[in-house]
Amino acid sequence: MRRGGRLREQFSLGWACIFTGAMVLFSLFPVYWVLATSLKTRRDGLANPPLWIFDPTAANYLKLWTHETFKYTFLNSVIVTGSGVLLSLALAIPTAYAIVRMKVRGRSLVGIWLILAYMLPEFLFVLPMFSLYQWTGLYDTHVGLALMYQVHVLPLSIWLLSSFFREINPAIDEAARIEGASHLHILARIYIPCTLPGMAATAILNAIWIWNELAIALGLTFSKAQTVTLGVTGFRGYAALDWGAMTGASIIAIIPMLLFALVAQKHIVRGLTFGAVKG
Amino acid sequence: MSDIRFTNAHKKFGDVEVIHNLNLHVEDGEFIVLVGPSGCAKSTTLRMIAGLERMTGGDLHNGGKRANSMTAAERNISMVFQSYALFPNMSVRQNLSFGLKLRKTRATVVDHEVARVAGMLGLDSLLDRKPGQLSGGQAQRVALGRAMIRRPDAFLFDEPLSNLDAELRVQMRGEISEMQANLSTTTVYVTHDQVEAMTMGDRIAVMNKGEILQIGAPADLYERPANTFVAGFIGSPRMNLMPARDLLADAEPTDGPAHGAAVTVGVRPEHILVNSEAEGTRIGDAHVLRIENLGHEAHLHVRTLRGIKLNVRTDGEVHHRIAQGARVSLTVRPGMLHTFHSSTGECLA
Ligand SMILES: Nc1ncnc2c1ncn2[C@@H]1O[C@H](COP(=O)(O)OP(=O)(O)OP(=O)(O)O)[C@@H](O)[C@H]1O
Ligand SMILES: [Mg+2]
Numbered sequence: 316m317r318r319g320g321r322l323r324e325q326f327s328l329g330w331a332c333i334f335t336g337a338m339v340l341f342s343l344f345p346v347y348w349v350l351a352t353s354l355k356t357r358r359d360g361l362a363n364p365p366l367w368i369f370d371p372t373a374a375n376y377l378k379l380w381t382h383e384t385f386k387y388t389f390l391n392s393v394i395v396t397g398s399g400v401l402l403s404l405a406l407a408i409p410t411a412y413a414i415v416r417m418k419v420r421g422r423s424l425v426g427i428w429l430i431l432a433y434m435l436p437e438f439l440f441v442l443p444m445f446s447l448y449q450w451t452g453l454y455d456t457h458v459g460l461a462l463m464y465q466v467h468v469l470p471l472s473i474w475l476l477s478s479f480f481r482e483i484n485p486a487i488d489e490a491a492r493i494e495g496a497s498h499l500h501i502l503a504r505i506y507i508p509c510t511l512p513g514m515a516a517t518a519i520l521n522a523i524w525i526w527n528e529l530a531i532a533l534g535l536t537f538s539k540a541q542t543v544t545l546g547v548t549g550f551r552g553y554a555a556l557d558w559g560a561m562t563g564a565s566i567i568a569i570i571p572m573l574l575f576a577l578v579a580q581k582h583i584v585r586g587l588t589f590g591a592v593k594g
Numbered sequence: 595m596s597d598i599r600f601t602n603a604h605k606k607f608g609d610v611e612v613i614h615n616l617n618l619h620v621e622d623g624e625f626i627v628l629v630g631p632s633g634c635a636k637s638t639t640l641r642m643i644a645g646l647e648r649m650t651g652g653d654l655h656n657g658g659k660r661a662n663s664m665t666a667a668e669r670n671i672s673m674v675f676q677s678y679a680l681f682p683n684m685s686v687r688q689n690l691s692f693g694l695k696l697r698k699t700r701a702t703v704v705d706h707e708v709a710r711v712a713g714m715l716g717l718d719s720l721l722d723r724k725p726g727q728l729s730g731g732q733a734q735r736v737a738l739g740r741a742m743i744r745r746p747d748a749f750l751f752d753e754p755l756s757n758l759d760a761e762l763r764v765q766m767r768g769e770i771s772e773m774q775a776n777l778s779t780t781t782v783y784v785t786h787d788q789v790e791a792m793t794m795g796d797r798i799a800v801m802n803k804g805e806i807l808q809i810g811a812p813a814d815l816y817e818r819p820a821n822t823f824v825a826g827f828i829g830s831p832r833m834n835l836m837p838a839r840d841l842l843a844d845a846e847p848t849d850g851p852a853h854g855a856a857v858t859v860g861v862r863p864e865h866i867l868v869n870s871e872a873e874g875t876r877i878g879d880a881h882v883l884r885i886e887n888l889g890h891e892a893h894l895h896v897r898t899l900r901g902i903k904l905n906v907r908t909d910g911e912v913h914h915r916i917a918q919g920a921r922v923s924l925t926v927r928p929g930m931l932h933t934f935h936s937s938t939g940e941c942l943a
Contacts, residue, residue: 486679489646494693494740495667508683 346569353562360558375563385564388546391457392526392568395542399461399468399525400518406465407472407517412502414473415480416488422477429470440466441534448535455537463531468521475520479513480506515582523572543568596657596747596780597622598643604651605638605804612638613804616652620748623778625771626809629791629827630801636784639801640750643782645669657747667696672741673750676757678733680725686712686736687721693744711739715769731762742773748780756786763787767794788830792816800824822939825860825932831893834904835860837936841902844878857942858934863893863907865930868916874925880904882920885913896922 352360354371379385413419444463445454453459483506491501507514532542541549547568550561576583598620605613612635620626628636641647642654645666654661661669680689687708694704712718715735725733734754741749751770755763771794774781785791791798792812799809800823808820812828819825825833834841838857867874880896883903887910894906894916906924916922933942 484677484679486675486677487681489641489644489666490673490675490679490740491681491692492646492666493644493671493673494744495696496692497667500696505681505683 349562349565352558353566355559357559375559376567378560379563379567382560384549385543385546388541388543388549389567391540392543392546393571394457395460395464395540396522396525398457399464400521402461403465403468403472403521404514404518407469407476408502408507408514410473411476411480412498412506415477416485417498425470425473425477429474432467432470437467437528437530438534441531445534454535455540457540459535460532460540460542461525463535464525464528467528468524472517472521475513475517476510479510483509512582512585515579516585519575519579519583522575526568526572597624597655598748598780598782599655600639600642600652601655602652603642603649603654605635605642605647606650611804613642616804616806618799618806618809620780620782622657622780625774625781625783625794625796627791627795627798628782628784628801629786629798631827632786634801635804636801637752638804640673640752640782640784643748644671644673644750670744670746671748671750672744672746673752674734674737674741674754676753678725678737678757680728680733680736680740682725685722685724686717686728689725689736690717690721690739690743692740697744707743711743714773715739730758731766734758734762734766738770738773742777742779745777746779748782749774751781751783751785753784753786755790770794788828791828798828800827802827818941819860819932820941822858822860822934825934829862831863831905831907833860833862833932834866835934836902838933840900841877841898842875843900845875856936858936858939860932860934861904861926861930863905865927866904866906867925867927868894868906868908868912868922870923870925872925872927874927875931877924877926879921879923882916882918882922885916885918887913896924898924 351369353375354373355366355369356372356374359366359369410421414422414425440463448454448459453462487505488501491505496504526542527544528542529544529548532540532545536542536545543564547561547564550557550564598618600616600618603613603616603618604611616639618626618639628639630636638647642649643656645661645664645668649662656664656669656671681692684692690708690711691704694707699707708721709718712721715738717732717735717739720728720732720736725736728736734757737754754770755766758766767790770783783790783794785794795812797809798812798815800807800815802823808815808824815824815828819828819833822835826835835858838859841859841861866877878898878900880898882894882896884895886893886895890910892908892910892912894908894912895903896906897903904924934940935942
């Protein structure tokens, strides 16, 4: 009877492993396929039925290395992502503090904003902003993009940071005020240092979202500020598709965020689960 | 001069008034203990002194200066919290020097003061630790050090010892009392603990529902409680309080005013004598329901023949003489019967 139970337990554990493994393979398959295509010659890439075994080549990557437009969009993405993330933290940190500790009401508003930002398609923001951006000169600029992205990343950042700040014992705040510290001082010397893992998690989530964004970049840039996601689609010409270059570009576009996520995985998990506040 | 004076102070949270007309004068150098049941606005009173809560009416003077609209920083007051509230990302040294640095004190002076306070509180070897690496008692010492390093005009304590174990509590109680006596800094101390209240303060203020019901020296409050609330609150185990006719129906000799229908009498457990021939008011016989022996003393739970339950405090050897279920005679020591007005609760004598 007991052995039967053990066996059944192992059996179901086995199934769970197989199922999980299959799901992981399934979700990683597109990445594998993009990678494989980027390593194929033009002829292999177009083979029908698709080739599973082929001679890998670095030709596509070498071509991208000298592809000025692609390199330019990559750099744009670095600038836009960096400034977008900095801006979001600069705005969200004081806002979250005010909501949590200065009795400023607004958390429910941020909640509604958050849901709207996730529910509504990005393109909805783009269309009315298009003419405004052209009029103000923000169209096709880094600043314009970084600003527009705030609509999406700010509510999430404020939401996350305010829940991290809430974990800090309010008496700590009061003790600091009695010692003579200003709110700004408390924020800089206590709140930010105490929530670094949470800050990192927020910054990384924002960076990934901005880096991968396509619709807004498509609508609000033309050439100067085009981001890497547009750079990738740029290999789709009028007549033909350069599959090799396009998949290669995709891989290059994925790599920074992948590295970022791997390096910071610890922070994200810690920040989003229990230890957002260093004790 | 750094006395603290509330005049007709009011505090509302939204529509709820938690302090109605508070008048309190803490004299320069005095140690006042605030006691009262949970929610009676002890912390709120303290936080108004600190500048963490604004009053919604009345005046607060600090050292003669009107402090109503001063910020916490402007008041030069220190506070020790129940949760210690140390800055978790800073070392003990940084915690101690935080306030001095904000006041732009010279680095050599800061170092000197940190060394002085650390020496006094035995924190020398802990200066580079983070609060997370301290025991409760050590954290409490750091909180004390942070409070005293600035030489403030007043100390505020909000149940500072309630997170410590019994032994440490006794030790810290002594240390805080000594520190206050040495510095003679005006102090307001909130506690739930009877022993802290009776032993630490120059005066005790008993609060209920946002009002001070009585303020005075510990012995005064114990001997002459002004009303049934204070009578029941000060002293442990609590004073026995009941309608006079229940307790004194069989009493002899008949004791003056205590017999009226509208009178509540109170008698402390330690003022009831068991099977004693000594002088006093005899209140009849009772059965012993339960004996709680603490070693140095014992608590007897008894029920009189009329069904009134009383608490009696005796010496620790009582169990050699009296067994559970035994019938005993009870006598109140002369002059130890307190009488109160039944409906107002005010003391009659
Ligand atoms: N920020 C606040 N908002 C609304 N009501 C509050 C606030 N702070 C305190 N109160 C209310 O004011 C009353 C007094 O609270 P306070 O904390 O001063 O009580 P206390 O005597 O310190 O109690 P305890 O012994 O439990 O610490 C309570 O009824 C409490 O609910
Ligand atoms: Mg309290």
